[in-house]
Amino acid sequence: MFGSSLLDRRSKPERIADQAWEQLVSAVGSAGDSVRDAARAARRNGTGLADDASDLVGSAAEEARRRATLAFDALAGRRPALPWTLLIAAALAGAAIGWAAGTAARAAGGRS
Structure with missing residues (x-):
């Protein structure tokens, strides 16, 4: 009860920033889960597919890292580079x- 009234008194930008941060954390976590799932599936399917899976995992992790960086910069108010x-x-x-x-x-x- 006490905590909910404190959260209601924050300014709208603070609430939006908190929501955006939670979404970012959730997206990075789900990307990590999907990368781990892809790696496990690749290990189960054999060593022949390991090279393909490592490329997939690497590109998925790289994309997740790129998106997280862009989201963090947006939350910090920095504009993307030209x-x-x-x-x-x-x-x-x-x-x-x-x-x-x-x-x-x-x-x-x-x-x-």
């Missing part, structure tokens, strides 16, 4: 398309 690789690749592709269009336009203008 995808510089994608931006540079798009700029280079745009430059290549522009160069090709300019060359084609000059060639078409020279024929006329």
Whole structure:
């Protein structure tokens, strides 16, 4: 009774942050459980499947770790970093398309 009235007096952002934290902890825990289950199943299925399972477990753990980091950063109020690789690749592709269009336009203008 006493604890519930204390929790009701917290501010809305605090309650939202607590709920988000609980969801994050739950998601990381369930990801760990599924990774452990996948590893157990791989061990039962034999050594031939162990390599495939380790790749699966590694990628699942890596994805869980990446998502947990993003969630933690979001809870801390940090914005995600810009995808510089994608931006540079798009700029280079745009430059290549522009160069090709300019060359084609000059060639078409020279024929006329």
